[in-house]
Amino acid sequence: MTSLNFVDIPDASQRSFAQKMDREDPLKEFRGAFYFPKNEKGETLTYLCGNSLGLQPKRAREIVEEEFQDWAKFGVEGHFEGRRPWVSYHQPLAPMLADIVGAKVHEVVAMNSLTTNLHLLMATFYRPTKTRFKILIEKAAFPSDQYAVASQALFHNLDPKEAVVEISPREGELVIRTEDIEAYLEEEGESVALVMLGGINYYTGQAFDFPRIVKAGHKAGAIVGFDLAHAMGNLELKLHEWDVDFAVWCSYKYLNSGPGSVGGAFVHERFADNPDLPRFAGWWGNDPETRFEMKDTFIPAHGANGWQLSNAPVFTMAIHLASLELFAKAKMSRLREKSIALTEYLLFLIDTIPQDKFEIITPRDPKFRGSQISIRTLFDGRTLFGKITESGVICDFRNPDVIRIAPTPMYNSFDDVWTFVNLLKENVA
Numbered sequence: 001m002t003s004l005n006f007v008d009i010p011d012a013s014q015r016s017f018a019q020k021m022d023r024e025d026p027l028k029e030f031r032g033a034f035y036f037p038k039n040e041k042g043e044t045l046t047y048l049c050g051n052s053l054g055l056q057p058k059r060a061r062e063i064v065e066e067e068f069q070d071w072a073k074f075g076v077e078g079h080f081e082g083r084r085p086w087v088s089y090h091q092p093l094a095p096m097l098a099d100i101v102g103a104k105v106h107e108v109v110a111m112n113s114l115t116t117n118l119h120l121l122m123a124t125f126y127r128p129t130k131t132r133f134k135i136l137i138e139k140a141a142f143p144s145d146q147y148a149v150a151s152q153a154l155f156h157n158l159d160p161k162e163a164v165v166e167i168s169p170r171e172g173e174l175v176i177r178t179e180d181i182e183a184y185l186e187e188e189g190e191s192v193a194l195v196m197l198g199g200i201n202y203y204t205g206q207a208f209d210f211p212r213i214v215k216a217g218h219k220a221g222a223i224v225g226f227d228l229a230h231a232m233g234n235l236e237l238k239l240h241e242w243d244v245d246f247a248v249w250c251s252y253k254y255l256n257s258g259p260g261s262v263g264g265a266f267v268h269e270r271f272a273d274n275p276d277l278p279r280f281a282g283w284w285g286n287d288p289e290t291r292f293e294m295k296d297t298f299i300p301a302h303g304a305n306g307w308q309l310s311n312a313p314v315f316t317m318a319i320h321l322a323s324l325e326l327f328a329k330a331k332m333s334r335l336r337e338k339s340i341a342l343t344e345y346l347l348f349l350i351d352t353i354p355q356d357k358f359e360i361i362t363p364r365d366p367k368f369r370g371s372q373i374s375i376r377t378l379f380d381g382r383t384l385f386g387k388i389t390e391s392g393v394i395c396d397f398r399n400p401d402v403i404r405i406a407p408t409p410m411y412n413s414f415d416d417v418w419t420f421v422n423l424l425k426e427n428v429a
């Protein structure tokens, strides 16, 4: 990929330059693997909303159709006779997920949905005692996460006002400082049972410093978990190496696996074979060797598989498979490299516009952001967003005043970025 110092390139703000970047993009072939939404005139829209719902891989329908065929042909025998036997449908997904999150294969599993997995893993890993009972989360976390941690506290007969501690940006600042998380854990760590942060905050786009937070959490004696909703398929993660205790994700954002599709979880291997860990069990989490003996005692399967509840939702996993095959081909390291180039280019172009009507709230340092850039509007943001949408760009607006843009490296182009900024420029002039 060409140099990222766009400021030093005389024609970098020209559309022709963006198109040249696209021609040189080693990942350009992947754009053709997805369906792009169109308007009523049949014109293709510019899609910058992969942080909310990723686009449909063209191959997804084919794999789902194959499962329909196997169901029709085999009935119940499809569990064993199908071309991808349903009884072990989740298994081939694990190595691909492990590559994406930087884990060992037995540390990951595709299952359930994000919030369900959050609860399941908190059932195991949030074990408050009289003195150590707090959950540390980021201020203004995604509502589902706030409800989940508060309800876990209530479940243990604790008052969420005391048990849930929110860490905020400093007065006048936009994002949370890692040293403030460390300082809290240094001072109050003895009372913290669980550090539970989003890998990337959905609103500001801030990416957290995983290794430093894990270190600080562990030093305080707490468990450290991450909600990877916005980090999965976006950042280059090394969950195993960073020593994260557990993590959960959904697959319909950057992972392009379809609305409400199957989620996933990571459990560090140090918990892989501990039958004494409390958990909410189901038959699919039982050791596959004895699962069909239908015994009355639960023997957890090795690793993350031991947290499964139910048999595999084959149809959403079929879509997931289509998408993960693309990730295996594209590779997270290359995707991340392109993602940084796209956001650097986006910020470079935005900086050519006078910024008296908006400000960027996402950290400028690529280490602390993924594909998403959040633009806070300082005037009537809804109207601006409406105009951009009418002109053919799909992005999103979060109350009260933020437009979120996420050029995703799998299928977005430098020209998409140029198109958006050109509209922004026209509409704030």
Ligand SMILES: *Cc1c(COP(=O)(O)O)cnc(C)c1O
Pocket (backbone or CB within 6 Å): 113, 114, 115, 116, 142, 144, 145, 198, 202, 227, 229, 230, 250
């Ligand atoms: C998208 C998102 C969710 C959604 O949860 P589901 O259980 O998949 O509906 C939850 N938390 C965060 C941080 C998210 O970004």
